[in-house]
Amino acid sequence: MLKFNSKGLLVPNSNIKSSLSEFRTEFVTNLPYEKRQFLYDKYIQYSDKLKACCNNIELLQWIDGSFTTKISSPGDIDLVTFIDHSTFESNQQALRDFKFPESIHQYGVDAYLVIVYPIDHKKYPLFIGDRLYWMDRFDKTRRNKAGNRLPKGFLEILY
Incomplete structure (x- = not known):
């Protein structure tokens, strides 16, 4: 069961392992707004394709943004998918449609791809840097009027 603080943000402020079923129940079924169903359907379409x-490999995804809060009408779903470097390299052309800005135009999903390199690969530091970048972006809110970023969690799903 997902936990929220008094501001409606997921806690703790890290990647929270979840399932597709829990994601749907918490943010679509329990918040029955037309916009949420529409965005969820677009997310499923995006992820299936x-x-x-x-x-058809299992995809590790981090899901964040206003969709993972209790607001009634989120703007989109923020998403990062981690893809093994060999899969990425063999499908590089086709994968262009699955990252911002094409992902917004085609699927309504603000999506990014992170290439996963193994620890013994010369580009492994790039993967670590990308992972840390997204962790920093997703585990805090945008700056509020006082200039503070509040801690919050985000979902980690195997799709």
């Missing part, structure tokens, strides 16, 4: 493009 991305998975097919990646030879």
Whole structure:
């Protein structure tokens, strides 16, 4: 069961392991707003097509943004998908449609791809840097009027 603080933000402020079922229940079924259902359907369409493009491998996704709060009408779903470097390299052309800005135009999902390199690969530091960048972006809110970023969690799903 997901936990929220008094401001409606997920806690703790890290990647919270979840399931697709829990994600749908918490943010679509329990918050029955037309916009949420629409965005969720677009997310499923996006993820199904991305998975097919990646030879149906299991995809690790981080999901964040206003969709993972209790507001009634979020603007979109913020999403980062981690893809193994060999899968990415063999499908690089086709994967262009699955990252911002194409992902917004085609699926209504603010999506980014992170290439996962193994620890013994010369580009492994790039993967670590990208992972830390998204962790920093997703585990805090945008700056408020006082200039503070509040801690919050985000979902980690295997799709």
